[in-house]
Amino acid sequence: MNAVLIDWGTTNLRAWLVDSEGRIVDRRAEPMGIRQVPGGEFAAAFGRAVGPWRACAPRPVAIMSGMIGSRQGSVEAPYVPCPAGLADVAAGVTAVPGVPDAFILPGLSFAGGGRHDVLRGEEVPIFGALADLPEGSGVMCLPGTHSKWAHLQGGRLREFHTCMTGEVFAALVDHTILGALMPAPVPAGRIDDAASFAAGLERARDPGGLLHHLFSVRTEGLFATQPETGLKSYLSSLLIGHEIFEMQRLYGDMGTIRVIGDAGQAALYDRALTHLGLAHELIDAERAAVAGLLRIRARLAPAT
Amino acid sequence: MNAVLIDWGTTNLRAWLVDSEGRIVDRRAEPMGIRQVPGGEFAAAFGRAVGPWRACAPRPVAIMSGMIGSRQGSVEAPYVPCPAGLADVAAGVTAVPGVPDAFILPGLSFAGGGRHDVLRGEEVPIFGALADLPEGSGVMCLPGTHSKWAHLQGGRLREFHTCMTGEVFAALVDHTILGALMPAPVPAGRIDDAASFAAGLERARDPGGLLHHLFSVRTEGLFATQPETGLKSYLSSLLIGHEIFEMQRLYGDMGTIRVIGDAGQAALYDRALTHLGLAHELIDAERAAVAGLLRIRARLAPAT
Numbered sequence: 174m175n176a177v178l179i180d181w182g183t184t185n186l187r188a189w190l191v192d193s194e195g196r197i198v199d200r201r202a203e204p205m206g207i208r209q210v211p212g213g214e215f216a217a218a219f220g221r222a223v224g225p226w227r228a229c230a231p232r233p234v235a236i237m238s239g240m241i242g243s244r245q246g247s248v249e250a251p252y253v254p255c256p257a258g259l260a261d262v263a264a265g266v267t268a269v270p271g272v273p274d275a276f277i278l279p280g281l282s283f284a285g286g287g288r289h290d291v292l293r294g295e296e297v298p299i300f301g302a303l304a305d306l307p308e309g310s311g312v313m314c315l316p317g318t319h320s321k322w323a324h325l326q327g328g329r330l331r332e333f334h335t336c337m338t339g340e341v342f343a344a345l346v347d348h349t350i351l352g353a354l355m356p357a358p359v360p361a362g363r364i365d366d367a368a369s370f371a372a373g374l375e376r377a378r379d380p381g382g383l384l385h386h387l388f389s390v391r392t393e394g395l396f397a398t399q400p401e402t403g404l405k406s407y408l409s410s411l412l413i414g415h416e417i418f419e420m421q422r423l424y425g426d427m428g429t430i431r432v433i434g435d436a437g438q439a440a441l442y443d444r445a446l447t448h449l450g451l452a453h454e455l456i457d458a459e460r461a462a463v464a465g466l467l468r469i470r471a472r473l474a475p476a477t
Numbered sequence: 478m479n480a481v482l483i484d485w486g487t488t489n490l491r492a493w494l495v496d497s498e499g500r501i502v503d504r505r506a507e508p509m510g511i512r513q514v515p516g517g518e519f520a521a522a523f524g525r526a527v528g529p530w531r532a533c534a535p536r537p538v539a540i541m542s543g544m545i546g547s548r549q550g551s552v553e554a555p556y557v558p559c560p561a562g563l564a565d566v567a568a569g570v571t572a573v574p575g576v577p578d579a580f581i582l583p584g585l586s587f588a589g590g591g592r593h594d595v596l597r598g599e600e601v602p603i604f605g606a607l608a609d610l611p612e613g614s615g616v617m618c619l620p621g622t623h624s625k626w627a628h629l630q631g632g633r634l635r636e637f638h639t640c641m642t643g644e645v646f647a648a649l650v651d652h653t654i655l656g657a658l659m660p661a662p663v664p665a666g667r668i669d670d671a672a673s674f675a676a677g678l679e680r681a682r683d684p685g686g687l688l689h690h691l692f693s694v695r696t697e698g699l700f701a702t703q704p705e706t707g708l709k710s711y712l713s714s715l716l717i718g719h720e721i722f723e724m725q726r727l728y729g730d731m732g733t734i735r736v737i738g739d740a741g742q743a744a745l746y747d748r749a750l751t752h753l754g755l756a757h758e759l760i761d762a763e764r765a766a767v768a769g770l771l772r773i774r775a776r777l778a779p780a781t
Contacts, residue, residue, distance in 0.1 A: 284700075287683070288683065288685075288693060288696070289693070289696035289697070289699070289700045289702070290692070290696060291695075291696060291699065319692065320688075334685060334689050335689065335692040336686070336688040336689045336692070337653070337688055337689075337691045337692050338688050340653050340654065341649070341653070341688060341691065343652075344648040344649060344652040344653050345645070345648060347652065348647075348648045348651065348652045349641070349644050349645070349648050350644065379591070379592065380723070380726060380727055381592075381638060381723055381727060382640070382687070382719055382720070382722075382723030382726075383686070383687045383688070383719070384624075384640040384641055384642050384645060384687070384716065384719055384720050384723070385638050385639065385640045385641075385720075385723060387641045387645065388594070388623065388639040388640070388641050389592060389593070391595075392592070392593035392594060392595060393593070395593070395595065396588075396593045398593070412688065415686055415687070415688055416686070416688050416689075418686075419684070419685055419686030419688070419689060422684060422686075423684055423685060
């Protein structure tokens with residue numbers, strides 16, 4: 174039986190139609206995140222996005238993950254607390270009123286040590302990539318606007334940490350003097366930024382902290398210790414370096430870090446982890462997402 | 478003999494007319510930073526700002542500090558390297574072509590340990606507050622868009638560190654999801670944010686790093702562990718806490734920290750340092766600036 178899988182985030186919607194063997198039959202991606210849905214008409218947006226697939230008989234079940242299940246989305250699917258496994262996620266699924274055979278996954282929360290953390294959507298590729306971890310244990314890194322570092326143990330998500338690396342990078346480039354120092358974009362491949370990228374990572378090791386290191390983007394430009402065309406890479410790797418060093422301090426020996434991300438972001442973390450000599454492996458984000466959604470579907474009660 | 482002192486920064490111009498005893502006779506402040514000068518006509522802007530004072534006979538000498546001496550300003554006054562004392566700053570003064578008896582102070586630079594740092598304008602209050610330091614030695618903190626931490630030794634500026642705390646705060650509030658969580662401004666005094674301010678400082682002590690801690694602004698709101706009206710204070714003190722802890726790690730025992738800033742910013746650092754139990758003293762920014770400019774003027778060669 175076919176299934177429709179939807180990763181519906183704040184700014185983007187990605188959807189797959191898979192067959193009974195779990196093979197991707199069709200896919201679509203559009204900039205129709207929950208913030209872009211006109212008038213909050215999620216049922217209509219859902220119909221436009223996957224209506225044709227759902228017209229098959231028998232009607233394929235639709236499973237949605239991501240911010241669609243948040244307070245700002247269609248139906249709030251409350252967070253499931255960590256530690257949590259696939260069965261806990263499946264048990265937290267919420268049916269969408271008025272839309273038959275459509276379900277929204279809960280996000281996951283962590284509370285402990287005086288802190289809270291939350292994720293929505295990342296649980297899908299995390300559980301999808303579980304088979305890549307020996308005995309279901311290890312550390313995964315999901316780079317992005319809000320990067321997630323996940324610590325799995327025995328097939329369950331034990332704890333995770335969010336780092337606002339991508340969003341901070343964008344705000345600094347677009348809305349501080351640091352961006353003003355960077356030349357207008359030149360075609361990729363025209364910049365040899367490897368040295369600047371490495372320098373940003375090394376800067377992140379120095380004492381002084383991130384708020385101080387950020388000013389080095391200015392002084393590296395001012396004293397021409399980095400070329401202007403390298404400053405964006407320098408800032409990017411400075412932030413990624415801070416993220417990685419802090420997570421390393423938290424998690425200790427991380428074994429082989431599984432990096433799950435879209436090609437562009439995963440490539441940056443690949444470069445950084447390679448430079449830092451940290452064992453890692455890239456996992457294709459689409460493969461992990463589809464595998465995760467299928468695994469969760471398999472756990473849903475037969476009634477659904 | 479009268480003198481005109483001008484602190485001409487990126488976004489603001491502040492000027493004082495002082496008498497022969499060093500007393501402030503008149504003052505003005507306007508949002509006419511070097512970025513706001515129409516067509517880069519600095520001589521005209523100078524005339525509008527302080528022309529009436531300069532009409533006195535004999536014509537008072539004018540001394541300017543700040544970004545007016547940068548590459549983007551009127552005449553570039555090259556950086557004087559640290560360690561540097563008052564005499565070095567005075568020796569680096571640049572005359573303004575076409576404007577008689579007008580001088581621009583150089584900025585200061587630091588190079589060492591694989592890093593560069595620069596300041597322009599802050600050298601004036603730093604040297605102005607020198608008399609407040611026992612034997613001219615100690616640590617000063619100048620909070621702002623770009624906070625400066627200065628280490629003085631025997632009356633000379635030995636080293637300093639810039640932290641982009643104020644600019645990062647503004648970019649995060651105005652251009653990330655964190656700002657979207659904060660309610661529209663309510664009149665000061667209507668928010669009892671003391672607990673949130675303290676919580677942000679304590680968060681900065683935790684492991685995980687700043688990029689991770691920033692996300693706690695969201696989760697503290699989401700789990701109602703801080704009131705919405707306290708989230709701005711929480712973010713502010715989180716950043717200030719990171720700045721202070723990192724500088725403490727660098728400088729070790731800082732003795733009594735001298736905080737030099739405008740009332741609003743100094744008050745935030747006062748609260749933070751008090752909460753953290755760090756000895757400190759507030760120094761009025763205007764008093765320090767005027768004292769510094771007068772001391773530098775006294776060092777200028779008689780020919781000037």
